[in-house]
Structures are given as structure tokens and as C-alpha cells.
Amino acid sequence: MSSNGRPGREPGAHATIEDVARLAGVSRATASRVANNSPKVSPEARAAVTAAVAKLGYVPNRAARSLMTRRSDSIGVVIVEPAGSLFADPFFGRLLVGISEALAARDIQLVLLMAQTAREEERVERYLEAGHVDGAILVGPHGNDPLPGRLERSGVPIVLSGRQLGDGTVSHVDSDNRGGARMAVEHLVRRGRRSIATIHGMLDMSSGIDRRQGYRDALHEAGMTQDPGLEAAGNYHPVTAADALRELLERRPRIDAVFAASDSMAAAAIRVLQESGRRVPEDVAVVGFDDSPVALTTRPELSTVRQPIEVMGREMARLLLHRIEHPGEAPSQVVFATDLVVRESSGGA
Amino acid sequence: MSSNGRPGREPGAHATIEDVARLAGVSRATASRVANNSPKVSPEARAAVTAAVAKLGYVPNRAARSLMTRRSDSIGVVIVEPAGSLFADPFFGRLLVGISEALAARDIQLVLLMAQTAREEERVERYLEAGHVDGAILVGPHGNDPLPGRLERSGVPIVLSGRQLGDGTVSHVDSDNRGGARMAVEHLVRRGRRSIATIHGMLDMSSGIDRRQGYRDALHEAGMTQDPGLEAAGNYHPVTAADALRELLERRPRIDAVFAASDSMAAAAIRVLQESGRRVPEDVAVVGFDDSPVALTTRPELSTVRQPIEVMGREMARLLLHRIEHPGEAPSQVVFATDLVVRESSGGA
DNA sequence: CTGAAAGCGCTAACAA
DNA sequence: TTGTTAGCGCTTTCAG
Numbered sequence: 001m002s003s004n005g006r007p008g009r010e011p012g013a014h015a016t017i018e019d020v021a022r023l024a025g026v027s028r029a030t031a032s033r034v035a036n037n038s039p040k041v042s043p044e045a046r047a048a049v050t051a052a053v054a055k056l057g058y059v060p061n062r063a064a065r066s067l068m069t070r071r072s073d074s075i076g077v078v079i080v081e082p083a084g085s086l087f088a089d090p091f092f093g094r095l096l097v098g099i100s101e102a103l104a105a106r107d108i109q110l111v112l113l114m115a116q117t118a119r120e121e122e123r124v125e126r127y128l129e130a131g132h133v134d135g136a137i138l139v140g141p142h143g144n145d146p147l148p149g150r151l152e153r154s155g156v157p158i159v160l161s162g163r164q165l166g167d168g169t170v171s172h173v174d175s176d177n178r179g180g181a182r183m184a185v186e187h188l189v190r191r192g193r194r195s196i197a198t199i200h201g202m203l204d205m206s207s208g209i210d211r212r213q214g215y216r217d218a219l220h221e222a223g224m225t226q227d228p229g230l231e232a233a234g235n236y237h238p239v240t241a242a243d244a245l246r247e248l249l250e251r252r253p254r255i256d257a258v259f260a261a262s263d264s265m266a267a268a269a270i271r272v273l274q275e276s277g278r279r280v281p282e283d284v285a286v287v288g289f290d291d292s293p294v295a296l297t298t299r300p301e302l303s304t305v306r307q308p309i310e311v312m313g314r315e316m317a318r319l320l321l322h323r324i325e326h327p328g329e330a331p332s333q334v335v336f337a338t339d340l341v342v343r344e345s346s347g348g349a
Numbered sequence: 350m351s352s353n354g355r356p357g358r359e360p361g362a363h364a365t366i367e368d369v370a371r372l373a374g375v376s377r378a379t380a381s382r383v384a385n386n387s388p389k390v391s392p393e394a395r396a397a398v399t400a401a402v403a404k405l406g407y408v409p410n411r412a413a414r415s416l417m418t419r420r421s422d423s424i425g426v427v428i429v430e431p432a433g434s435l436f437a438d439p440f441f442g443r444l445l446v447g448i449s450e451a452l453a454a455r456d457i458q459l460v461l462l463m464a465q466t467a468r469e470e471e472r473v474e475r476y477l478e479a480g481h482v483d484g485a486i487l488v489g490p491h492g493n494d495p496l497p498g499r500l501e502r503s504g505v506p507i508v509l510s511g512r513q514l515g516d517g518t519v520s521h522v523d524s525d526n527r528g529g530a531r532m533a534v535e536h537l538v539r540r541g542r543r544s545i546a547t548i549h550g551m552l553d554m555s556s557g558i559d560r561r562q563g564y565r566d567a568l569h570e571a572g573m574t575q576d577p578g579l580e581a582a583g584n585y586h587p588v589t590a591a592d593a594l595r596e597l598l599e600r601r602p603r604i605d606a607v608f609a610a611s612d613s614m615a616a617a618a619i620r621v622l623q624e625s626g627r628r629v630p631e632d633v634a635v636v637g638f639d640d641s642p643v644a645l646t647t648r649p650e651l652s653t654v655r656q657p658i659e660v661m662g663r664e665m666a667r668l669l670l671h672r673i674e675h676p677g678e679a680p681s682q683v684v685f686a687t688d689l690v691v692r693e694s695s696g697g698a
Numbered sequence: 699c700t701g702a703a704a705g706c707g708c709t710a711a712c713a714a
Numbered sequence: 715t716t717g718t719t720a721g722c723g724c725t726t727t728c729a730g
Contacts, residue, residue, distance in 0.1 A: 014480060016707055027717045032709060040715060059479035063415035064707035067722045072412070074460070087442020088642045094436060100463040104472065109481075111423070112461045114449045123453065130408035131363060132458075238646055264646075271648055293437045294643070297587055297613075299620055365723055376701045381725055389699060413723035416706045 015056035023056065024048040035060055074109035075320060076136035078124055080145060081116055089236075089264070090292055091309060092139060095161065098313020099137060106321065108134075121147055129154050135324045137161070137316050143204040157323040159316050163206035163333070171323055171331040173316045175307035177207050177289075180338030181214025182221075184287040184305050185259050187340055189222045191347050193257035193285055197230040197248055199241050199269060201261035211261040211289060230255065234265045241265035245272045256284055257346075263288035267298045270345065285346040300344030307338050364405035372405065373397040384409055423458035424669060425485035427473055429494060430465055438585075438613070439641055440658060441488060444510065447662020448486060455670065457483075470496055478503045484673045486510070486665050492553040506672040508665050512555035512682070520672055520680040522665045524656035526556050526638075529687030530563025531570075533636040533654050534608050536689055538571045540696050542606035542634055546579040546597055548590050548618060550610035560610040560638060579604065583614045590614035594621045605633055606695075612637035616647045619694065634695040649693030656687050 021031040026045050033041050034049040041049075052058070066072050077099060079092060087093065096110075103110050111133055115121040128136050128151055135157035138148055143165035151158050152170050160172035188196050198215045201208035212231070219226060229251050232244035241260060245268070249255070258273070260266035266288030270280050278284050280300060288295060291306035315334050323331070342349045370380040375394050382390050383398040390398075401407070415421050426448060428441060436442065445459075452459050460482055464470040477485050477500055484506035487497055492514035500507050501519050509521040537545050547564045550557035561580070568575060578600050581593035590609060594617070598604070607622070609615035615637030619629050627633050629649060637644060640655035664683050672680070691698045 017709095018707075028707090029709080029717060029719095030715085033716090036709080042715060045716080059475070061416070061707050062481055063412045063421070064722090065709075066412035067410070067416060067707080067724090068709040070722080077461075087436070087439045087446070090436045092436070093442060096461065097436070097463060097465070100461065104463075104469065110461045112426070112445065112449065112459045114446060114453075116446070120453065126408070132411055238642075264642075267646060271646070275648075293587075293613075294646070297616060297620070297643070299624075366725095367723075377724080378701060378703095378726080379699085382700090385725080391699060394700080410723050413706090414725075416708085416723080417725040419706080 014061070015058045017058070017060070019056055020049060020052045020058045024052040072131075072133050073107070074111050074133050075103070075317070075324075076111045076113050076124075076128055076133040078113045078115060078128075078136055078138045078147075080121065080138060080141045080147065081114070089262075089290075091290065094309040095139060095313040095316075098310035098315075099317045100313075101310070102314040102317035102321075108321070121145075125150060128156050135159075135320045137320055142202070143206070157320060157327065159320040159323065161312070161316060163210070165204070165206055165209075169331050171319050171333065173312050173319060173334045173336070174206065175312060175336045176338050177210035178214040178217065180289065180305035180307065180340070181211040181259065181261070182218045183214075183338070183340045184289070184303075185215050185218030186222070187303070187342065187346060188257040188259065188285055188287060189218060189224075191257075191285060194224070195230070195252065195255045196224075196257040196259060197232065197245075197252065197255045199232045199234040199244055199248075199258065199260040199265050201234060201236050201265075203233075208261060215259055227252075234261065236262045236265060238264045238268035242268040242272050245269050246276075249273075249276060258284060258286045260286065260288050263290045263292040263295045263302060263304055266302055266304070266345075267294050270298050270300075270302070281345055281347045287346050291341050295341075295343070298345065303343045303346035304341050305338050306341050308336050312336055363410070364407045366407070366409070368405055369398060369401045369407050373401040421480075421482050422456070423460050423482050424452070424666075424673075425460045425462050425473075425477055425482040427462045427464060427477075427485055427487045427496075429470065429487065429490045429496065430463070438611075438639075440639065443658040444488060444662040444665075447659035447664075448666045449662075450659070451663040451666035451670075457670070470494075474499060477505050484508075484669045486669055491551070492555070506669060506676065508669040508672065510661070510665060512559070514553070514555055514558075518680050520668050520682065522661050522668060522683045522685070523555065524661060524685045525687050526559035527563040527566065529638065529654035529656065529689070530560040530608065530610070531567045532563075532687070532689045533638070533652075534564050534567035535571070536652070536691065536695060537606040537608065537634055537636060538567060538573075540606075540634060543573070544579070544601065544604045545573075545606040545608060546581065546594075546601065546604045548581045548583040548593055548597075548607065548609040548614050550583060550585050550614075552582075557610060564608055576601075583610065585611045585614060587613045587617035591617040591621050594618050595625075598622075598625060607633060607635045609635065609637050612639045612641045612644045612651060612653055615651055615653070615694075616643050619647050619649075619651070630694055630696045636695050640690050644690075644692070647694065652692045652695035653690050654687050655690050657685050661685055 017031050021028045031049050113124045115124045137159050139161045149168050163174045164170050200212040232248040234241040234244050258269050260269050273284050288302050288304040291304045295302040295304045366380050370377045380398050383395050462473045464473045486508050488510045498517050512523045513519050549561040581597040583590040583593050607618050609618050622633050637651050637653040640653045644651040644653045
């Protein structure tokens with residue numbers, strides 16, 4: 001019966017649109033129109049095709065479709081992480097959850113691409129430029145990373161997590177790091193703290209820069225003098241944060257508050273403070289950033305700044321899909337507000 | 350010049366194998382043979398094609414290739430996580446790193462599929478059964494999850510993380526959870542502890558069952574009586590672990606050691622013990638499992654059991670690729686040894 | 699060892 | 715509204 005002369009179809013093989021068309025008594029074109037929700041199909045034809053699809057368990061072959069449409073219906077999520085420790089923080093996982101939710105609703109696949117070295121980053125770049133995905137979300141690139149600019153130039157639609165440093169306008173989604181940090185420090189000021197230190201994050205990433213700037217904003221606004229001796233350099237890693245804070249305590253033993261640019265650094269800070277004989281929050285109040293799970297594991301529990309990570313992931317996906325469908329439009333940036341979560345480490349609500 | 354009459358190629362379009370063949374002065378077939386490392390090509394032809402490929406920056410179109418080969422050159426990584434908190438633990442991220450390393454070496458793509466609800470799990474099942482990927486790695490399924498069995502039955506090559514409960518033999522990669530737990534408890538016994546409690550993990554997952562069994566093994570071997578009152582039920586979440594341990598302390602106030610089935614539960618245990626006025630490790634020694642980053646953030650630092658997570662990820666990928674290429678062979682299981690990492694919480698080395 | 703030709707499953711003109 | 719036709723870019727017989 002079948003046009004190729006084979007009497008039957010081997011088990012495990014999938015029905016093609018040809019099979020559907022034949023069973024429904026229509027042409028391949030009509031079957032295809034139904035599969036793609038084209039409006040120009042008669043109700044009868046549509047019903048017949050729908051029934052045939054159900055009967056045969058037909059699922060379109062993505063490869064064949066891609067070949068025609070020149071779209072892969074998949075996007076890349078690139079995790080750029082020189083240190084390899086990215087997943088120690090639940091941030092990326094939660095972002096993936098958000099992205100994946102938004103994509104599932106549109107039946108787009110998420111291709112995960114990890115680049116831990118410059119060499120791998122090149123591999124990823126080649127992959128993206130080859131057009132194997134319709135666009136990409138870049139997570140974690142540092143300020144000096146050339147990848148975003150190069151992809152943008154080669155016409156690969158991209159969306160960044162976090163504001164891009166330097167020139168170039170690429171779409172991005174960010175949280176209001178500066179405003180959040182400022183809220184945190186204002187809260188400490190309101191609590192009567194007068195010697196507020198900070199352990200900042202990496203300064204080649206917008207989050208690091210912005211959170212430190214928010215700290216400075218709040219001090220400035222409160223009319224407190226900017227003392228560089230109150231700023232310690234961390235890199236989001238608890239060990240470096242502990243060292244940085246110990247040095248800071250030698251320089252400025254009388255501090256009465258610490259704002260850390262991440263919860264894991266804040267947790268380390270609490271331990272260092274306690275080991276130095278200081279009580280938290282009585283002697284020194286502490287506020288972190290992220291509202292990660294560790295915030296609930298410190299004693300006292302950690303006050304922190306929360307960002308809507310899953311929502312940000314969804315928005316990144318939405319922005320990218322929009323960009324893919326409207327290549328002409330200018331890139332857009334979305335910034336989400338942050339919330340202060342007050343717990344015991346800063347004296348409680 | 351071109352066969353379709355178009356004078357040139359619009360910018361951004363990619364060279365096809367046809368372009369390569371023309372420039373190299375050979376047929377498409379020969380160009381294809383070179384691209385696929387077929388041995389039956391003359392050195393001259395190979396050189397000419399290679400040069401043309403480089404000159405044109407030719408990258409094969411995956412969709413077209415898939416259409417012919419009936420392979421997608423991509424695999425799915427399914428993260429089954431009813432609770433949604435999977436990424437709070439770096440385990441999954443590290444596994445992804447390992448998987449992705451092994452795949453990158455073979456130029457296979459990783460399609461990430463998240464299933465947080467039964468509905469999403471069905472969606473994922475349909476996707477996998479439609480043949481959109483060549484196989485899948487399943488991470489995190491609970492013992493009662495029907496997905497592995499169903500995929501196996503529909504002929505989708507799969508590899509599980511963790512031993513499968515119940516019947517059915519599916520390929521899997523696991524760490525020696527039982528042996529690791531046993532080592533941990535033997536270590537406590539050797540340190541002279543005589544009343545050793547455990548906070549176990551979820552008992553519908555092999556890791557939960559096996560770690561508890563390892564605990565029991567060690568007690569049995571040491572000739573210590575099995576006291577059900579020394580076992581507290583956790584679910585890997587620190588809050589439940591804290592509650593469980595508090596109850597246990599009421600039942601058995603004289604315990605001198607705790608083995609927790611995860612580091613985050615062990616960290617919670619340390620805090621509960623300290624808040625109850627007990628010293629760690631002097632009064633109560635504590636050992637966790639995973640050697641996750643939190644192990645270094647507790648005071649005292651946490652003794653724990655380490656598993657080679659990235660290596661396990663690589664092995665899962667390798668196993669799956671082997672299974673895809675040799676569909677006839679029986680499924681295989683690989684178990685990795687675990688190491689005890691002794692730190693201060695159990696009295697130090 | 700090489701080339702001509704067929705066709706994977708699908709969508710998109712174009713006609714009807 | 716529908717069907718016919720022509721490929722998308724690639725691999726793979728099959729002759730030579």
C-alpha cells in the first residue's frame with residue numbers, strides 16, 4: 001500500500017505527516033496546515049486530520065521541520081563559569097527553572113551549554129554562530145568577557161543575565177542590585193548603626209559593582225563619611241569573605257554592622273564576628289544578599305535582600321523569544337525590584 | 350552561477366556542503382565523506398575539501414544530517430523534582446558539569462528537561478518518546494516514579510542516577526552509599542562512640558535506603574544493639590532534620606554521635622545540638638554525607654562522606670552513549686566508591 | 699575511490 | 715479552501 005512498496009512500518013518507527021494525510025483523506029499540505037494551526041482549513045478537514053493524528057500518535061519530526069523553517073525551536077543557555085563553582089549557589093538552578101517554565105509553554109527546547117574555560121567558550125561560540133539554536137541566554141559572564149559582543153555582532157539573538165558592563169547594548173534582565181543594597185544599608189542606619197562595613201563581591205560583574213554602589217549611596221544619603229577602610233573585597237566565596245573581614249576588623253575594630261554582597265559571605269561574616277567575641281546582632285548587625293537557603297541556617301538567621309530569580313528566568317526567556325521573532329527591534333532591558341527580608345541578624349523586624 | 354539563479358548568498362547565511370564541494374572541485378558525496386571521516390577518500394580530495402571547509406567556515410546543518418541519519422546527536426537530561434528545591438543542593442549542578450564534559454568531547458548536545466509536576470513529567474515523556482533525542486539521563490526520580498520503566502519499555506535508551514528500586518533493570522550510575530555510610534559510622538565507633546543516632550534521608554530513594562542500611566550495618570558489625578529510637582526521619586531538608594533531631598534528643602538524651610544522610614541535615618544537627626547545650630564533637634560527634642560546600646561552613650567543620658560527582662556525571666553520559674550505539678547489549682550498572690573526609694565535627698583526624 | 703541520483707519529513711509557493 | 719510541486723541540506727546506495 002505504501003508508496004515505497006514496504007508493506008508495513010517497523011515497530012518503533014513514527015508516523016509521518018504522509019501517513020496522517022492518507023488516513024485523513026487529505027493532502028500532506030492540508031495535514032501540515034492543521035499541524036501548524038493555519039486558519040485556512042475547513043472544519044471537516046481539521047477534524048479528520050486531528051483524529052488521524054491522535055490515532056497514529058503522530059508527532060512532527062523536528063529535524064525535517066527545522067530544515068524547512070530554518071528555525072531550530074531551541075535556544076541555548078550558556079553558563080559561563082571560569083571557577084566551576086557556579087552551582088554551589090542555587091541561583092543558577094532557580095534561573096534554569098524559570099527559563100525552562102517559559103520555554104515549556106512554547107514548546108521550545110533548552111540546550112545547556114557550559115563553558116568553564118576560554119577554549120570551551122570558543123566551542124560554544126562556534127556552536128551558537130553555526131545557527132544550531134535560535135538564540136541564547138548568557139548567564140554569569142564577567143565584564144571583560146568578549147562573548148556577548150561577538151555574538152551580538154554575528155547576529156545571534158542573545159539576552160544577558162545582569163547588566164552589561166562597558167559599551168554595547170544587549171538585552172538583559174537584572175535585579176535592582178543597587179537599590180537592594182541601598183535598602184539593606186538604610187535599614188542598618190535606621191537601626192542606629194553608625195560604623196557600617198561592607199564585604200563586596202566581584203567588581204568585574206555588574207552585581208558586584210552595583211551592590212557596592214548601593215552601599216555607598218545609603219551612607220552618602222545618611223550623611224556618613226565614606227571610609228574606604230570599611231570596604232573589604234570578597235569574591236562571593238565564603239573563605240575569602242572571612243579573610244577579608246578579619247583584616248577589616250583589625251583596621252576598624254569598632255564597626256557595628258556589616259553588609260555582605262551575598263548570603264554565603266554574610267554567613268562567613270557572622271562566624272568570624274562570633275569567633276572574635278562579638279555578638280550578632282547586639283554588637284554587630286549583619287545583612288546579606290540573595291535570600292538563599294543559607295540565610296535560614298545561620299544563627300541568628302540572616303537578614304537579606306531577595307530577588308525574584310525564577311521570575312527573572314522567565315523574563316529572560318520571554319525577552320529572547322521576542323527578540324528572535326522581532327529581529328529588527330532594539331534590545332530591551334528589564335530590571336526587577338528587590339525586597340528586604342528582615343530577620344534576627346540585623347535585630348529583627 | 351548558483352543553481353537557483355540567485356547571484357549571491359545573503360550575509361549571515363551559512364555555506365552548505367554543496368558550496369564546499371564546488372569550491373573543492375568534487376561532488377557533494379565526496380565532500381560528505383570527508384566531513385564524516387570516511388576512510389574511502391583520496392588524500393588529494395580530502396585536502397581539497399578540508400581547505401574548502403576552512404575557507405568557507407562550513408559547519409554541517411544538524412537538521413539536515415539528522416533527517417538522514419535518524420539521530421539527533423543530542424540527549425536529554427531530565428531533572429525530576431517534585432519539590433522544586435533540587436538546586437538548593439550543588440549535587441545536580443556538579444552532575445551536569447560532568448555530563449556536559451563527556452558530551453562536549455563527542456559533540457553531542459545536552460537538552461535540559463525539567464519536570465516539577467506529574468503533568469510536566471508526561472510532557473517530558475512524550476518528548477522523549479517522540480525520538481527528539483537519542484537517549485536520556487534521569488536525575489532524581491523517586492522509587493515509585495513510573496517514568497524510567499515506561500521509557501525503557503518504549504525503547505528510549507536511558508541511564509539513571511542512583512540505583513533503581515523495585516524490579517526492572519535499567520542502566521544506572523550510583524555511588525556506594527551503603528559503604529560510605531558504613532565507613533562513617535565505623536569511624537564514629539572507632540572514636541569510642543556508643544550511642545550513635547542517625548537522621549536518614551527519603552526512604553523512597555535508593556540513597557536514603559542505602560545510607561540508612563550502611564548505618565545499620567556498622568552498628569551490627571560492632572555488635573551494638575539496633576535501637577529504632579535512634580533513627581530519626583529527615584527528607585534532606587535542614588528544617589525537618591532539626592525537628593527530627595529535637596524529638597530524638599527527647600527520646601534518647603544520652604546520644605554521643607549523629608550520622609546524618611546529608612551535609613545540610615548534619616549542619617542543622619550541629620546547630621540543634623549546640624542550642625541544646627551539647628558540645629560538638631566533645632559531647633556529640635557529627636558526620637554528614639556529600640562533602641558539599643556547607644561542610645566547610647559549620648563550626649566545627651563537618652566530617653563527611655565524599656562521592657565523585659563530576660566523575661559520576663561523565664560516566665552516566667558515557668554509559669548512555671554506549672547504550673545508544675549498542676542497543677542490543679544488556680544494561681549495565683556502575684557504582685563509585687566513596688571516601689570519608691574527617692574534620693573537626695567528629696574529633697578530627 | 700568517486701559521482702549521480704534518490705530521498706529523509708516537512709513547509710511554502712503556486713495553482714486550481 | 716485544497717492539492718501539486720519543489721525543494722531545505724544532508725547521507726547513502728549504486729554504478730562506474
